[in-house]
Amino acid sequence: MLVLLLVCGYALLQFISSPPSVSTGEAASVKEAPNPPKEEREEKKAKTPAKQLAKGPPLPAPAESCDDLRVLVDHEHTLPYRYVPQDLVSLDAAGVPVLNGGTLLRSEAAGQLQLLMAAAASDGEDLIIASSYRSYADQQASHDKWANFYGDPNAGGMSALPGHSQHQLGTAVDFTNSAAEYQIWQPFGRTSGSAWLEKNAGKYGYVLAYPEGLEAETGYQWEPWHYRYIGPENVERLQDSGMSLQKFLTEEGVRPRC
Numbered sequence: 375m376l377v378l379l380l381v382c383g384y385a386l387l388q389f390i391s392s393p394p395s396v397s398t399g400e401a402a403s404v405k406e407a408p409n410p411p412k413e414e415r416e417e418k419k420a421k422t423p424a425k426q427l428a429k430g431p432p433l434p435a436p437a438e439s440c441d442d443l444r445v446l447v448d449h450e451h452t453l454p455y456r457y458v459p460q461d462l463v464s465l466d467a468a469g470v471p472v473l474n475g476g477t478l479l480r481s482e483a484a485g486q487l488q489l490l491m492a493a494a495a496s497d498g499e500d501l502i503i504a505s506s507y508r509s510y511a512d513q514q515a516s517h518d519k520w521a522n523f524y525g526d527p528n529a530g531g532m533s534a535l536p537g538h539s540q541h542q543l544g545t546a547v548d549f550t551n552s553a554a555e556y557q558i559w560q561p562f563g564r565t566s567g568s569a570w571l572e573k574n575a576g577k578y579g580y581v582l583a584y585p586e587g588l589e590a591e592t593g594y595q596w597e598p599w600h601y602r603y604i605g606p607e608n609v610e611r612l613q614d615s616g617m618s619l620q621k622f623l624t625e626e627g628v629r630p631r632c
């Protein structure tokens with residue numbers, strides 16, 4: 375009996391110290407968390423909210439019209455030929471000095487331009503508007519003229535293709551003055567009128583769109599005469615951001631969907 379007990383005790387100890395290896399899949403599934411089938415994993419991934427996957431804060435919702443003052447229009451982003459701002463007003467009627475009659479601009483931009491021009495005049499600057507709103511068809515004609523002049527389909531980087539011009543937005547203006555012989559050209563950038571604009575235009579919501587040194591970023595030559603209206607609040611945000619106008623508008627994410 376004692377022998378039998380000893381044998382049984384030894385057998386029991388053996389069993390406890392080295393349990394038999396488990397070979398069934400069922401037993402293994404108890405020990406480890408199951409690996410879901412591939413399809414199930416894909417489904418889980420798809421259900422993860424997009425905002426958790428995106429880097430940085432979400433972009434603002436894209437505007438449903440091209441009227442947003444921050445809409446991005448450049449070599450890659452096109453306005454449709456049919457887009458015409460619905461609140462164009464005559465700059466003549468607003469009392470803004472213009473080179474040619476029939477010069478139009480969107481209402482808010484025209485109101486601020488009137489204040490800007492009055493402030494410039496009181497500082498002794500004789501700024502005058504050489505160009506403002508241009509329709510898609512006007513821009514086509516302007517581009518063709520420059521392309522013929524330069525013998526270059528890109529118009530020497532001096533003129534946007536139709537649909538790619540900020541002038542079609544009705545919020546861009548070209549300034550000149552007597553010191554620049556009333557021309558739209560780079561000598562304007564060396565006049566006191568240009569220096570005045572660089573310092574003061576932002577107060578009225580206007581920004582130099584194609585600055586010197588940022589040609590590669592904007593895709594345009596330095597255009598000291600060309601300013602775009604984005605509104606005083608957006609100018610403040612732009613200045614706080616330290617970004618160029620091109621980068622700021624790209625980040626704002628408003629695309630020309632209209």
Ligand SMILES: [Zn+2]
Nearest residue numbers: 546547548600
């Ligand atoms: Zn211009």
